[in-house]
Amino acid sequence: MSSSETSRTPRHLVVVGGGVIGLTCALRAADEGWQVTVVDAGEHLRAAWVAGGMLGSLGEGHPGEDALLELSERSVARWPDLIVRLGDPDVVAAHDSLFVAATAADAGYLAQLADFVWSRRPRSTDRLTPVDATVIREREPAIGSRLRGGYLARGEGAVDNRRLLAALRAALIAAGGRIESGRIADLAELDGHRPDQILLAAGAGIADLWPDAPVHLDKGEVLRLRADRWTVPPPLHVIRARVDGRTVYLVPRSDGIVVGATQYEGDAHEWRSGAAGARAAGVADLLADAIEVYPGLREYTLAEVGVGFRPCSPDGLPIIGRLDERVLLACGHGRNGIMLAPYTADAFAALLAEPGDEKPCTANIFEQTITTGGIG
Ligand SMILES: Cc1cc2nc3c(=O)[nH]c(=O)nc-3n(C[C@H](O)[C@H](O)[C@H](O)COP(=O)(O)OP(=O)(O)OC[C@H]3O[C@@H](n4cnc5c(N)ncnc54)[C@H](O)[C@@H]3O)c2cc1C
Incomplete structure (x- = not known):
């Protein structure tokens, strides 16, 4: 050549x-x-x-x-x-995310995170904005009655x-x-x-x-729930909630909602097997918290329990x-x-x-x- x-x-x-x-x-x-x-x-x-x-x-x-x-x-x-x-x-x-809290302690946790961000990005209040319960319900009418105000993160969707x-x-x-x-x-x-x-x-x-x-694995479970013509439609925002000290998120899809995610130490052998199982407690917590946040989810079909390993x-x-x-x-x-x-x-x-x-x-x-x- x-x-x-x-x-x-x-x-x-x-x-x-x-x-x-x-x-x-x-x-x-x-x-x-x-x-x-x-x-x-x-x-x-x-x-x-x-x-x-x-x-x-x-x-x-x-x-x-x-x-x-x-x-x-x-x-x-x-x-x-x-x-x-x-x-x-x-x-x-989704284009934006809503952060919501169930209890005063949960709201305090979210406030700590927001304060950290504003301390580092003082001019970011137009991108991360406090919102009260009324605004949250205007944006997401199907959100659960226990959920109080939180924050709107504009331009941070999914x-x-x-x-x-x-x-x-x-x-x-x-x-x-x-x-x-x-x-x-x-x-x-x-x-x-x-x-x-x-x-x-x-x-x-x-x-x-x-x-x-220098990489360790964090295992996580995620649920996929499918809507149908009779169910409450999926939210328009990503909803990121703190419920009784636990974190759960709901991410809309065209046909339903993805609910995530647990996080605990992962085992490389389990990852290699390609057949990792989900823990019952992880699935139970995710479902319970997600239904608290979005009660209409109760009528959705649980289509998939997924397990993944975050390479950290x-x-x-x-x-x-x-x-x-x-x-x-x-x-x-x-x-x-x-x-x-x-x-x-x-x-x-x-x-x-x-x-x-x-x-x-x-x-x-x-x-x-x-x-x-x-x-x-
Ligand atoms: C439960 C859960 C929820 C998450 N949610 C989010 C989220 O909302 N937003 C976000 O940004 N991130 C999220 N992540 C993290 C994100 O999924 C990972 O950070 C990302 O997938 C890493 O990308 P990657 O391409 O490095 O690895 P992977 O997506 O895992 O892809 C690695 C690929 O390499 C292949 N592979 C592995 N070994 C070999 C080999 N020896 N030879 C050939 N191919 C090989 C695998 O088959 C795989 O296809 C989440 C992760 C988990 C587990």
């Missing part, structure tokens, strides 16, 4: 993992002119398949998570462009996670990418693809490919970096991987455009981008 032919040949990126992070990064690389192959082990191992799909930034603010607050704002701001790129506006399931995954796959294939089924145990298995670069985006499976991955880093920030000159990482997105997908894709694209670092480097690039505004 002549050197001019070589220079015209697109470089080949292989992405291990076809969840929300792998697909969003793959699409971004295809748009940058890379030949892209995604190898994926299936939806039974995919957190993004069960997730609620919420896109919270200010509404996700928790004391001590300043860096995550900043990344979240940047990523939520990128979502409209990603929706346009996908060409499917129905991926959006996507339909499954529709999103389908749209990402379709867009990638239309852009010339390939998606193969397979569970990679060793990167040598990819040699036949002759990859110039490899991205590890295997979610909870990252430790099987990068044994030093120690500091709650995603790990995006380079392992060596050929292998890149995008993992550890914890409870926010869907929301953080567009930002991750931009950060990944910036790394892909750089020549490979000879030194192994697993640095989290966010510290650098936050202080310098690098990727912005």
Whole structure:
């Protein structure tokens, strides 16, 4: 092959993992002119398949998570462009979120979170606004009688996670990418693809490919309830509630409501089996709290009990970096991987455009981008 032919040949990126992070990064690389192959082990191992799909930034603010607050704002701001790129506006399931509380103590908990956000973003009161019970009932007439005021987070809604995954796959294939089924145990298995670069985006499976991955798993249960013509329609907002000290959210879908989510320590063996079971107590609490928030849910059909594993880093920030000159990482997105997908894709694209670092480097690039505004 002549050197001019070589220079015209697109470089080949292989992405291990076809969840929300792998697909969003793959699409971004295809748009940058890379030949892209995604190898994926299936939806039974995919957190993004069960997730609620919420896109919270200010509404996700928790004391001590300043860096995550900043990344979240940047990523939520990128979502409209990603929706346009996908060409499917129905991926959006809700535009805003309502935060509501059942008791005075629950209201106090929400107030603490809001105070943290306003202390860090003093000019954000138009995006995170206190609302009383009357406003909440005007916006969501079917909300339960025990629920009192809270907050409205404007521009922080949700996507339909499954529709999103389908749209990402379709867009990638239309852009010339390939998606193969397979569970990679060793990167040598990819040699036949002759990859110039490899991205590890295997979610909870990252430790099987990068044994030093500082990622632990948080297991979570999610319920899917289906509406019919006789039931109260799904809410228009994401409803995020605090009920007797527990947190529950209701995310609308075109055909019903997703209720989530529990959170407790996950076991990698259980994840690997691909057949993790739901705890009865988790399902019972979610159902009871969700019915308290939205009593009409009682008449819905319980269509699915889903279980997923959030791949979490120690500091709650995603790990995006380079392992060596050929292998890149995008993992550890914890409870926010869907929301953080567009930002991750931009950060990944910036790394892909750089020549490979000879030194192994697993640095989290966010510290650098936050202080310098690098990727912005
Ligand atoms: C209950 C629950 C609710 C959630 N709700 C939200 C929410 O509302 N909003 C939000 O932003 N985030 C939410 N999340 C978090 C979000 O789902 C994750 O952060 C996100 O899915 C991580 O994306 P990922 O692509 O890294 O991993 P995944 O989505 O898990 O995808 C990883 C993919 O890699 C594949 N894979 C794994 N190992 C291998 C291998 N060895 N070879 C080939 N393929 C492999 C898997 O089959 C899978 O398809 C939730 C998570 C859970 C569990």
